[in-house]
Amino acid sequence: MKKKIGLIINPIAGLGGKSGFKGTDNIEIKNQALKMGYSSESISKTRYVFENILSLFNKFEIITCPGEMGEEAIKNLDINYKLFEQTFKKNTTSKDTKKAVKELLKENIDLLIFAGGDGTAKDIYEIVKDEILCIGIPTGVKIQSAVYAKSPKLASEIISRFILNKTYSTELREVMDIDEEEYRNERIKSKLYGYLKILFDKKYVQNIKAGSISSKEDQKLIAHEIINLLDQNIIYIVGGGSTTKQIFNELKLEKTLIGVDLIQNKKILLKDVNEKQILEKIKNNKAKIIVTIIGNQGYIFGRGNQQISAKVIRKIGKENIYIVATKKKILNLKGEPLLVDSGDPELDKELSGYVKVITGQGERLVCKVGVEE
């Protein structure tokens, strides 16, 4: 059966880079960049991806938008494509991306390919959540989200494996973008918006020869390790993410993916709590924290788990924090230190140094926690 693939391009992502601006979220910057004569890298990079998989033309069909947000990148290539009727004006915005995604959702697509940066990923996430398999072609300036293939070339490799039904895998990966609220207060800070279901190259299948296992298996081992460490009556404050979610899965509990839950004696104590609720619950009870690392970024605190505030961390103490992560996630940081942004610079300093990250049963990686400059 032919694969139905949706395609959405943010034609202005990446413009900011070469023109010296940081991102094109601001319409003025975008126009200036265009005026300076910079053309869309998104379109050329997407075209390059499809040029690489032309030989598979009879095995897939593309559904996309007319014009710059899709068609432009694939027209005149030997590819079957279908356009939906919605047309977009020249200066596309975040609203247009969302509108286009909604159109694509009506088409029962097998995979959604999108080209852009963090803003694009966020727009897509807001509509599809983790319901559709996606893969990003990186064309944005400074990408923090973990939802993009490493290079356009590697995006085409992964997509071709998918089209050929060869081994591929899926993983929930972080969508990060600038925190709009902080930005309005003239502070630049990233924020975890959610998780997209991402297609990725099952490199580990090849690594099987070297005895590796998948991230999913790693997450199960981590969950077992944590469950063995759970003590009676202690309240566990558990941050979001797919690794901590696996702990809940093993305990047959429901986890809030982007949010903090409290458990006690292997049962839910309170779901999706805020700082106040945490402080209230731990006032007279011993508690420990379980958090994971944000992919590609390395944050332990301050992204997606602000509920576990400086106050909470101080009350609980450094020695009562369990950090869990798959080895793959740590290696993807490429030696960059883990980060904390608790909102209290003094505490951040205290939390820096070296920590043991639980990566499996009886397995700990010693990682550096840095202080953000």
Added chain:
Amino acid sequence: MNRPKLRKYQAHKWDEPLLMELSTSGERGIHVIKAEKEIKELIGDIKDLIPEKIVREKKPNLPELSQPQVLRHYLHLSQMVLGTDVTIDIGLGTCTMKYSPKIHEQIAASSKLTEIHPNQNEETIQGILEILYKFGEIIKEISGMDAVSFQPGSGAQSIFLNTSMMRAYHEKNKDPSRKEIITTMFSHPTNAACPATAGYDVLTLMPEENGLPSLEALKEMVSENTAGLLITNPEDTGIFNPKIKEFVDTVHNAGGLCIYDQANANGILGKFRARDIGFDMCHFNLHKTFSSPHGSMGPACGVVACTKEIAKFLPSPIITFDGDKYKLDYNRPDSVGKIKGFFGNIGVVLRAYSWVMSLGAKGLKEVAEISVLNNNYLEKLLKKIKGVSVPYKTDKKRLDQIRFSWEKMTDDTGVGSYDVERRMTDFGLQSYWTSHYPWIVPEPFTPEPCESYSLRDIEYFASVMEQISKEAYENPELVKTSPHNSPISRIDESVMLDASKTALTYKQYLRKKGKENEKT
């Protein structure tokens, strides 16, 4: 560099059935002659010699074949693969592949060795005991340690033995609560796996920008829970850790023991001794550094060496010499017990002894020097190739091996390290070794040009890498669909994850194929 002409390799291709499928009922390799009357009277019925509880109820389903059939079968298989003596093994880094002189095979094949039995009275095997004892003395000199055992049958078993002795030491000192082992990411992974098997929690230090584990990290991690440090040096990156003494001291000060994995000691042989900087235990893979055919081509032997404080925990027996006779000492109440039958793979010990005796002390140092020289020449050649990089900045030269990366080429072309590994066989080079898991260096490969490779061999290896890089940038499909001259090109690796499609035994194979009733 002289660009050597690239060779073309073409493997044979046989549609070779499984040995079990070649079986014909009633065929025999040999007819075992009937025992003579006198022997029968003396020994009785052979069946009575087998203890009842281990006697099979049913005959085993073994293939029945004649000698020429068996010979043809295995020769066909050997024609379909590249073997150590038909190719240049430089690519198999961390394995310390080197030429193992054939004369040592003849010595090891001598009936003086093959026809003795470990249960013989020690009076009658004084010769081999003398060699084991004398080679033990040589290993003590090379390591600086006080006692040795040749019992482990592999490097991993050596590390497991060292871990077991470490545990015995802490138990003896009434300090058994030490439950944490510290190792490093670029140490051989058995340094994490063996203690994990022995029930320890394992803390692994990550490499920092210079490729080395951080002393500060170690200092923060040691505590009253620290049982010990297991470390390789130089690590897989070929970078020698200049702070190794501080590492050892830090762990000692916390009450832990230090175990040096010297499986591959090719770059430091005769240059650097474990004991001199305070290690308590170490091991060498005789089949690697000390030259024996290995890697499914021969049995292995790991020699363990330790200080006199640890010696009482060594497995039994140990070989002693009273100035007149060599003896086997089994009376050792603190021993951790046996790790393998009898005295270890003594054929490997004999080969290694022959190798060392033919080189002498000066020769061993020369082994290290040439290995390091070879490696630095290879680095110079590989660094020039498009898409190759050498991760981690160091101001010192690397020793005997380097973990290189094809990351740039992979990002540019989609051709990764596994593709190169396959393509190189088309030029008659055995597939190289990428990396231990996990791949901390992206798209890695780890060549190790030991002392027995010539300048020409090194240049040939580099030329093949250069050619494949050129192909990757010009015609990536050529590399991605390789090998082109082997009996099997690519298999769908996803079956490796699917237990229904793999079988470890013939019985399983029949069951999974639904042929169970055809042959049992």
